[in-house]
Amino acid sequence: MLRDKFDWNIYSIRNIKAPTIDRYIDDTVKAIFIDESQRIRTDQLEMIIGKSKELKIPIVFSYDTKQYLSEGESKNIYEYIKTNYPEINIYKKSLTNKIRTNKNxxxxxxxxxxxxxxxxxxxxxxxTIEYFENINDIKRYIHYLEKRDDWKCITYTSSQYSRESIDTLASLSDFKAHDVIGQEFKKVVFVMDDNFRYDDSGKLQYRKCYYSLPGMFYQIITRVINEMKIIVFNNKSLYYKLLQIKSLDKNNE
Structure with missing residues (x-):
């Protein structure tokens, strides 16, 4: 709609390269908007800032530093510009989680x-929180949910180079955390196993994986609009902790 009705020029960040940047950012551009900018490469950020300074074009960056999929990938744009370009006037507006469709x-x-x-x-x-001890039962159940009840199963991306502990969960769906950036779904189901645990302070802990498990997990759980279903695979202590969270529900008092 932005392209067809309002003549916006919208491009993938992969198009921004040294030989081609002048094709996308010139003196006809009134403003630059960059979404998911926490994941931008430093060389691309430098090129865009350079064109902005040269042509005096304002930039709006939108980003969430918790939304990342690889360790070291997330970039705090405000701090980066403040540190490296003190001469640039920069303003920060923070949104809280209250903008979500579903506050609960x-x-x-x-x-x-x-x-x-x-x-x-x-x-x-x-x-809803459910418990299974057989991975094939989980596969059949997820298939049922997706076909009969419009649930979207999102799982984790495992390494292409070596076996790792997240492989079992990664096999449950072809729809990975890397596939859902910027998307939301009414009903999301995902699986947790012994790659997750809670420490004594009640903070969720994660095993080390090729891709950041905290980043992938956060990506998955923040895709939910209306309903969330957690399936726990063969990890009773985790299941009890999740039930403890569920019991905070005031409507159950």
Whole structure:
């Protein structure tokens, strides 16, 4: 719609290269908007800032430093520009999780990362937690949910180069965390196993993987609009902790 009705020029960041940047950013451009900019490469960021200074074009960066898929990938644009370009006037506006469509889902996500951190919007009736000990049963159940009840199963991306502990969960769906950047779904189901645990302070801990497991997990859980289903595979202590979070639901009192 932005392209067809309003003549916006919208490009993938992969198009921004030294030989071609003048094709995309010239003196006809009024403003530059960069979405998911926490994942931009430093050389691309430098080129865009250079063109902005040269042509006096303002830039709006939107980003979430928690949205990343590889260690070291996330970039704080505000701090980067403040440190490297002190001569540039830069302003920061922060959005809270209250902009989410479903504040109750947002509250649950907060408690999922750190048990007890959120004490508002404690209505968790749209979150279900289930336990399985057989991976084939999980596969059949997910197939049923996707075909009969419009759930979207999102799983983790495993390494192409070596076997790792996340491989079993990665095999549950072809739809990976890398595939859902910028998308949202009404009903999301995902699986947790012994790659996850809670420490004594109630903070969620993750095993080391080729791609960042905290980054992939955050990517998955923040795709949910209306309903979330967590399937726990063969990890009873994790299941009990998730039930503890579910029990914070004020409607269950």
């Amino acid at each position: 889902i947002s509250s649950f996500i907060t408690n999922l990362i750190q048990i007890g951190k959120s004490n508002s919007y404690l209505d968790y009736s749209d979150i």
